[in-house]
Amino acid sequence: MTDRSILTNKFDVDTIRKDFPILNRKVNGQPLVYLDNAATSQTPQQVIDVIVDYYHRYNANIHRGVHTLSQEATDAYEVARQKIQKHFNIAHSYEVIFTSGTTHGINLVATGFTSFLKKGDEVIVSAMEHHSNIVPWQMLCERTGATLKVIPMNLDGELIMEEYHKLLNDRTKLVFCNHVSNALGTINPIEEIIEAAHKVGAAVLIDGAQAAAHIKSDLQELNVDFYVVSAHKMCGPTGVGMLYGKEEWLNKLPPYQGGGEMIAEVTFEKTTYADLPHKFEAGTPNICGGIAFGAALDYMNHIGFEAIAQYEEELMQYATEQLLTIEGLRIYGTAKHKTSVISFNIDGIHPYDIGTILDKLGIAVRTGHHCAQPIMDFYRIPGTVRASFSFYNTQEEVDKLVEGMKRAKNMLL
Amino acid sequence: MTSCIFEQNRNMTIQEIQNDIVDEFSMFDDWMQRYEYIIELGKSLPLIDDQYKTDDNLIKGCQSKVWVHAELDGDKLVFTADSDAIITKGIIAILIRAFSNQKPQDIIDADTNFIDEIGLKEHLSPTRANGLVSMIKQLKLYAVAYQTQLN
Numbered sequence A: 001m002t003d004r005s006i007l008t009n010k011f012d013v014d015t016i017r018k019d020f021p022i023l024n025r026k027v028n029g030q031p032l033v034y035l036d037n038a039a040t041s042q043t044p045q046q047v048i049d050v051i052v053d054y055y056h057r058y059n060a061n062i063h064r065g066v067h068t069l070s071q072e073a074t075d076a077y078e079v080a081r082q083k084i085q086k087h088f089n090i091a092h093s094y095e096v097i098f099t100s101g102t103t104h105g106i107n108l109v110a111t112g113f114t115s116f117l118k119k120g121d122e123v124i125v126s127a128m129e130h131h132s133n134i135v136p137w138q139m140l141c142e143r144t145g146a147t148l149k150v151i152p153m154n155l156d157g158e159l160i161m162e163e164y165h166k167l168l169n170d171r172t173k174l175v176f177c178n179h180v181s182n183a184l185g186t187i188n189p190i191e192e193i194i195e196a197a198h199k200v201g202a203a204v205l206i207d208g209a210q211a212a213a214h215i216k217s218d219l220q221e222l223n224v225d226f227y228v229v230s231a232h233k234m235c236g237p238t239g240v241g242m243l244y245g246k247e248e249w250l251n252k253l254p255p256y257q258g259g260g261e262m263i264a265e266v267t268f269e270k271t272t273y274a275d276l277p278h279k280f281e282a283g284t285p286n287i288c289g290g291i292a293f294g295a296a297l298d299y300m301n302h303i304g305f306e307a308i309a310q311y312e313e314e315l316m317q318y319a320t321e322q323l324l325t326i327e328g329l330r331i332y333g334t335a336k337h338k339t340s341v342i343s344f345n346i347d348g349i350h351p352y353d354i355g356t357i358l359d360k361l362g363i364a365v366r367t368g369h370h371c372a373q374p375i376m377d378f379y380r381i382p383g384t385v386r387a388s389f390s391f392y393n394t395q396e397e398v399d400k401l402v403e404g405m406k407r408a409k410n411m412l413l
Numbered sequence B: 001m002t003s004c005i006f007e008q009n010r011n012m013t014i015q016e017i018q019n020d021i022v023d024e025f026s027m028f029d030d031w032m033q034r035y036e037y038i039i040e041l042g043k044s045l046p047l048i049d050d051q052y053k054t055d056d057n058l059i060k061g062c063q064s065k066v067w068v069h070a071e072l073d074g075d076k077l078v079f080t081a082d083s084d085a086i087i088t089k090g091i092i093a094i095l096i097r098a099f100s101n102q103k104p105q106d107i108i109d110a111d112t113n114f115i116d117e118i119g120l121k122e123h124l125s126p127t128r129a130n131g132l133v134s135m136i137k138q139l140k141l142y143a144v145a146y147q148t149q150l151n
Helices: A013-017 A045-058 A068-087 A102-116 A135-144 A161-167 A190-199 A247-252 A287-303 A305-323 A351-360 A373-379 A395-412 B005-011 B014-026 B031-043 B086-099 B104-109 B113-117 B126-150
Strands: A096-099 A122-126 A147-151 A172-178 A203-207 A226-230 A241-245 A263-266 A271-273 A329-332 A341-346 A366-368 A384-388 B066-073 B076-083
Touching (some): A045 A287, A068 A096, A068 A287, A096 A102, A102 A135, A102 A172, A102 A203, A102 A226, A102 A241, A122 A135, A147 A161, A161 A190, A172 A190, A190 A203, A241 A247, A287 A305, A305 A329, A305 A341, A305 A395, A351 A366, A351 A395, A351 B031, A351 B086, A395 B031, B014 B031, B031 B086, B066 B126, B076 B086, B076 B126, B104 B126
Parallel strands (some): A122 A147, A172 A203
Antiparallel strands (some): A096 A241, A226 A241, A263 A271, A329 A341
16 A cells, blocks of 8 residues: 555564464454554463463462462562562562552552542542543542542643643642543643642552553652553453552552451451552452563563554554545544554444444454543544554554545445 | 335235345345445435434443334334444344334234344344344334233
């Protein structure tokens, strides 16, 4: 379709694709074009091998057994915690709490804050949150009588930061914002959000679910209070994620769930809780998932986040240009800083219809409201088609998407 | 071809219409062609009067919006519908073609095997397949309601 090569760096996407067995499969008789990476990323063989190896060699419960298998599994799990710590430049490994994913991490913090908030307190969320970063805070406000305030956004899908600064005051206790919007791809100015919130004494939770696969964050430098991610968006398995919390906050927060593993001493009169991180890790965790999460970070770091970011940026630029050649196509989310997500519609066509036709052509995109109904209400649309890219996608796949869109448009209009 | 289909079916039984639909779908080589046909059907769907496009007439369980209205014409039940998505409109058009202008009791008694025979369900996303089930359920519920009225 074009002779312009976007591979301006040494990024060897053909070799990388060989690591992902699923990319070889066919869907509806067509080679799979997987462009739903913002929903979940695919898993490289290196990570699959770690999962298989765990069940082949050392599947055991951790932290309590005296036997060798339990010791090996515990060691591997704790090594994974250290990998996560290192990746996000976290001061202490006990500030890394394994969760079942981003939603779990958010709910843990939201529930824990119940005893810290009172009527009249204010919490702030951004207008472009995933439902998982709206509903738990609404529930928190209902429990405590605190008020939820919203940072508005402009038509480009950027937060209006002047309005944010106006919302902050001495009643503000918490601020929540996603690092990258899953529906629009906007990279939010979280440095500014965090710094301003701290000036009024508010704590900040950043939802890094969508960012973590594209941006390597230094959490100490960000000085953020809480940061949550899911492994499955960054080449790891589903059902495991990380909650980072500053030590002082994690010590203050009450445990989220009671159970084994999270206790120091139990009598029927009183239970004392275990130290961090175990205080928040009740029950048997997703051991294999945690270990595979560590392997996924190894894999991505081996390729290198700078190389990934540069490649994905070029791919997204190319896709944006090519999609805009389709008459009647409108992109939602045109922020100056964005990553790897293009949300769009074609005039007069429902996004579900486009998604259905694309699927028949082997192209996987997401359609709908992307769990961000307030954004769809803002643009007064039922939903969008969302193509989201990863470092293993190619220019040829973008061309197939554009061809597929043209075909869908011809059929549907 | 499609525009007068809804009229032609007036004197046929539900089973005869369903057999016709199965025959039509078997003529196509692949699912892209079938989708093209579904889209054509959607464009020819007898549209619901705007006054009936109310929340009450929205079918729950569909990801795209689907409105269905039913009214008696003599002893037969007539369906009209609309959707904001064209493929959904096509699917509801297939159902309406099979069930509209029929006696409520016949609609209640009708089986829906033809859906499986044309392979529609497995070619829909799970959310759309759920929507299809909701649509059939809603048409049958209308039939039950009007049958009670006729009794």
